[in-house]
Amino acid sequence: MYRIMIVDDEDYVRDILVKNIRSSSLAVEVVAVAGDGKEALKSALQLKPDILITDISMPFMNGLELIKEMQKARLLSKYVVISGYDEFDYARQAISLGVKDYLLKPFLPQELDEVLVKMINELDSQKTLQQNMSLLREQAIIREGLYREKVCKDLLEGRECRETDYKQLGMDLTGDYYLAGILRLAGGTWDFKSQESIEEFLLLIRDGYFPADISLYGVSFDGAHLVIIWCGSGNGKAAFTGKIKTGMEKIQVSLKKYYQIQLTSAIGSPYKSREGLCASYQEAMAVWRGMINTEHPVLFYGEEHEKQEEGSSSSIRDWKNQIRLSVRLGQKDEALLQLKGLIKSYASLANKKNDYISVSVKELIYAIQNDMEHAGFDREILEPAASMQDRIHYGSLMDMKEMLESYIETCCLVISEYSEETKASTVVKQIKLLLENNIKDCKVDLEWVADKVHFSSSYVRQIFKQHTGEGVGEYLIRKRMEHAGMLLQNTSLKIQEVSEECGYENQRYFASSFKKFYGCTPTEFKKAVEEERLY
Numbered sequence: 001m002y003r004i005m006i007v008d009d010e011d012y013v014r015d016i017l018v019k020n021i022r023s024s025s026l027a028v029e030v031v032a033v034a035g036d037g038k039e040a041l042k043s044a045l046q047l048k049p050d051i052l053i054t055d056i057s058m059p060f061m062n063g064l065e066l067i068k069e070m071q072k073a074r075l076l077s078k079y080v081v082i083s084g085y086d087e088f089d090y091a092r093q094a095i096s097l098g099v100k101d102y103l104l105k106p107f108l109p110q111e112l113d114e115v116l117v118k119m120i121n122e123l124d125s126q127k128t129l130q131q132n133m134s135l136l137r138e139q140a141i142i143r144e145g146l147y148r149e150k151v152c153k154d155l156l157e158g159r160e161c162r163e164t165d166y167k168q169l170g171m172d173l174t175g176d177y178y179l180a181g182i183l184r185l186a187g188g189t190w191d192f193k194s195q196e197s198i199e200e201f202l203l204l205i206r207d208g209y210f211p212a213d214i215s216l217y218g219v220s221f222d223g224a225h226l227v228i229i230w231c232g233s234g235n236g237k238a239a240f241t242g243k244i245k246t247g248m249e250k251i252q253v254s255l256k257k258y259y260q261i262q263l264t265s266a267i268g269s270p271y272k273s274r275e276g277l278c279a280s281y282q283e284a285m286a287v288w289r290g291m292i293n294t295e296h297p298v299l300f301y302g303e304e305h306e307k308q309e310e311g312s313s314s315s316i317r318d319w320k321n322q323i324r325l326s327v328r329l330g331q332k333d334e335a336l337l338q339l340k341g342l343i344k345s346y347a348s349l350a351n352k353k354n355d356y357i358s359v360s361v362k363e364l365i366y367a368i369q370n371d372m373e374h375a376g377f378d379r380e381i382l383e384p385a386a387s388m389q390d391r392i393h394y395g396s397l398m399d400m401k402e403m404l405e406s407y408i409e410t411c412c413l414v415i416s417e418y419s420e421e422t423k424a425s426t427v428v429k430q431i432k433l434l435l436e437n438n439i440k441d442c443k444v445d446l447e448w449v450a451d452k453v454h455f456s457s458s459y460v461r462q463i464f465k466q467h468t469g470e471g472v473g474e475y476l477i478r479k480r481m482e483h484a485g486m487l488l489q490n491t492s493l494k495i496q497e498v499s500e501e502c503g504y505e506n507q508r509y510f511a512s513s514f515k516k517f518y519g520c521t522p523t524e525f526k527k528a529v530e531e532e533r534l535y
Contacts, residue, residue, distance in 0.1 A: 004030050180277050216230050266285075324368055427455065
């Protein structure tokens with residue numbers, strides 16, 4: 001609804017305008033009325049009407065003066081003036097103020113409607129234009145952010161960039177030294193899923209933490225970790241690195257104090273050219289891979305602490321096999337303890353074999369998944385999330401440890417909920433269904449059933465007896481005899497045919513089993529049924 005203000009010093013004119021507007025079906029509403037310009041200006045500044053309908057000649061402040069004051073206040077209203085035949089000079093002044101519409105006294109309701117329809121159409125067009133311009137501005141900002149993201153990624157991954165790219169984006173990449181680092185925020189709600197969020201964070205940390213002669217830009221490869229590019233002047237590498245280290249330590253303290261966010265960062269070496277950013281980023285990744293705690297929240301390449309003894313591929317393989325076995329048994333605590341050993345082994349290799357660690361972690365995850373599938377668990381429940389791929393590729397050992405802990409706990413929880421008793425009950429139901437659906441098959445026996453459910457015959461015999469109180473053979477004979485009785489009662493099949501339908505190749509053996517179950521032969525049973533029907 002568009003908002004209308006009516007200003008006229010004559011009561012009856014205001015009343016007519018209000019009545020006609022409220023009785024129309026137009027998408028407008030009267031939000032205020034006033035008897036003079038001064039009163040109207042106060043309301044207009046507060047209510048900001050879309051349309052102003054005002055008389056020209058009024059006491060204290062006339063309609064034209066009111067329009068001038070509203071324009072000075074930058075109110076984007078549409079103006080309609082009411083004038084008489086003797087107010088032509090006023091009307092001419094109104095035109096000079098941009099007023100395009102007027103009502104000549106006396107006016108008809110239809111004339112008022114026509115003017116309002118025109119105003120509404122103009123406002124609709126104006127709103128659409130503003131929305132389109134806003135959308136274009138947003139798209140331009142997004143495109144510029146994506147462009148800046150691409151340039152940063154190209155720099156870090158060693159792809160050539162043009163000088164014009166930096167200039168178009170307003171990026172100052174001139175300096176004596178260039179440096180790359182990786183940041184991770186734990187706690188809070190900050191994420192780096194969009195370039196806009198990244199640049200908001202950079203604004204937060206830029207001022208007050210780094211000198212004016214240092215520029216910084218950021219990009220995220222996985223939405224969870226931020227890669228920062230620093231460039232600027234310095235009296236030697238040590239002085240430049242010192243500025244970065246001091247700034248990062250201050251940021252770490254501030255984030256923890258004011259935002260309850262734990263910052264961890266790994267930073268490469270400074271280089272004298274932009275082309276060195278790729279090597280600096282790789283060094284930062286090497287440090288990042290080896291970080292398994294937050295004892296040293298800001299760690300530079302070459303300053304790694306407390307390296308473990310060199311791990312071997314055989315010890316890593318042993319840890320992984322132990323973890324798989326513990327998960328299969330649902331032993332969560334044991335599996336998590338073994339995971340700590342695996343992570344320590346990885347830590348000793350972190351700066352030397354990044355690719356090996358990534359591949360090894362992937363192998364472990366998919367090996368656990370395959371183990372679970374072979375045990376009969378639903379693949380979709382335990383399939384690794386797509387986000388795991390990014391964490392394996394870009395994450396630190398600390399990230400991979402957290403990810404593996406979560407995956408192992410999930411698998412063990414599924415196994416513990418699916419207890420042996422539940423599994424046995426499910427197997428028994430499956431056996432019953434197999435027997436009942438294959439009564440006609442004379443080859444059905446305990447070994448056949450065990451093969452179908454993929455368990456040993458001794459396990460099948462044991463759990464079936466425990467859950468039903470019958471052996472598999474006893475249950476099968478009972479079901480065959482019940483089926484035979486139903487056929488003899490409700491069909492005209494011959495005894496031989498009933499015998500075959502119930503899985504007996506030998507009619508004599510069928511008759512013997514039938515007599516044991518019913519206390520009479522099949523022939524006697526059928527005769528008794530026929531006699532009962534006669535009576």
